[in-house]
Amino acid sequence: MRLTLSTLATPIGTTLIVTDGAGALRALDFEDYRPRMDRLLRRHYGALDLDDGPLPAPIAQALTAYFDGDLTAPDRLPTATNGTDFQRQVWAELRRLRPGEAVSYGTLSARIGRPAAVRAMGLANGANPIAIVVPCHRVIGADGSLTGYGGGLHRKEWLLRHEGVVIRS
Numbered sequence: 001m002r003l004t005l006s007t008l009a010t011p012i013g014t015t016l017i018v019t020d021g022a023g024a025l026r027a028l029d030f031e032d033y034r035p036r037m038d039r040l041l042r043r044h045y046g047a048l049d050l051d052d053g054p055l056p057a058p059i060a061q062a063l064t065a066y067f068d069g070d071l072t073a074p075d076r077l078p079t080a081t082n083g084t085d086f087q088r089q090v091w092a093e094l095r096r097l098r099p100g101e102a103v104s105y106g107t108l109s110a111r112i113g114r115p116a117a118v119r120a121m122g123l124a125n126g127a128n129p130i131a132i133v134v135p136c137h138r139v140i141g142a143d144g145s146l147t148g149y150g151g152g153l154h155r156k157e158w159l160l161r162h163e164g165v166v167i168r169s
């Protein structure tokens with residue numbers, strides 16, 4: 001599989017963006033988490049060719065619009081991910097979360113009809129290869145606290161505040 005790697009500067013750091021030949025988003029992570037992104041790409045796609053190239057304009061425009069305040073702009077981006085059926089079900093449910101809507105792992109598990117799968121939900125959330133667009137940052141602890149985020153808790157907090165979520169101290 002041949003994919004293209006591009007970058008985009010954002011208020012929370014440079015993002016690494018992987019797209020396919022059709023312009024679908026395959027991965028989005030942060031430059032300082034490149035090893036994590038590489039690991040997820042290998043896990044999801046196996047052997048692949050990753051070439052540096054320009055960022056497709058629709059993706060650049062949508063992400064820039066998001067950081068400029070159009071919080072639904074990433075909703076329009078096409079994505080293509082590999083993963084287990086459960087992971088893809090979780091990621092689809094994450095995309096249904098609206099900006100400013102922070103939910104617990106338990107709530108998200110119940111929404112997909114698997115209320116006892118809280119731990120599996122957390123693992124699927126952590127395996128999400130497309131940060132921001134598949135908004136795993138909107139999942140918080142049952143007590144309202146910030147929990148793990150592959151891009152770092154400081155970014156999760158920034159993204160949630162940007163979307164209007166009041167963070168518990």
